[in-house]
Amino acid sequence: MTNHVHLLATPARAESAPRTLQSLGRRYVRHVNAARRRTGTLWEGRYRAAAIEGEAHFIACMRYIELNPVRARMVGHPRAYRWSSYAANADGARDPLLGEHPLYRALGATPAERRREYRALFRAALDPGFVGALRRATNGGWPLGSEHFKRRLAKELGRRVAPGEPGRPPNPSGDSRQMKLL
Numbered sequence: 001m002t003n004h005v006h007l008l009a010t011p012a013r014a015e016s017a018p019r020t021l022q023s024l025g026r027r028y029v030r031h032v033n034a035a036r037r038r039t040g041t042l043w044e045g046r047y048r049a050a051a052i053e054g055e056a057h058f059i060a061c062m063r064y065i066e067l068n069p070v071r072a073r074m075v076g077h078p079r080a081y082r083w084s085s086y087a088a089n090a091d092g093a094r095d096p097l098l099g100e101h102p103l104y105r106a107l108g109a110t111p112a113e114r115r116r117e118y119r120a121l122f123r124a125a126l127d128p129g130f131v132g133a134l135r136r137a138t139n140g141g142w143p144l145g146s147e148h149f150k151r152r153l154a155k156e157l158g159r160r161v162a163p164g165e166p167g168r169p170p171n172p173s174g175d176s177r178q179m180k181l182l
Helices: 016-036 052-073 086-091 111-121 126-140 148-155 174-181
Strands: none
Touching: 052 086, 052 126, 086 111
16 A cells, blocks of 8 residues: 555464564664655554454455555556555565465366356455454454454453453442542
8 A cells, every 4th residue: 555554474483573673674774764865754654454354364464465456546447556466465476575475276176166166256345343343453463353352362361351441440439439528
């Protein structure tokens, strides 16, 4: 995209994605600053990420990413966007940056079958509920998936994996204290 990049990756280790993006960001900023004789940051903010439950959402996330230039009215079809992985996934174009994920491979027994099935997925629009959930998860840094998936992640990480209730929690003794003030 003109102002952001979407990546869908399955890292080998939990720390792989953050470390890779941190290293890439540092080196790219140094390169651009040196080439343009400038200083300072290039990025508006830290990258955003969300863990997704692959079985339920991986292919839908691929479609979301590849349809993004279409939604932005930059192109009429994802095939027309030069930086899209659609040409590789749907048409078999060679792309050394892409690897076939097992969930993509499960679409068909042969490469031709997989591409045909993948193209067929683009005949239907993405579910607006999924799009909203993906955006909330990514912007908030929350996982996207079933409640079982989220509970498992919370247990593994030892932290909350969903937004809390908005506002301050009620003070159970606050009412009596307020009465004394009156």
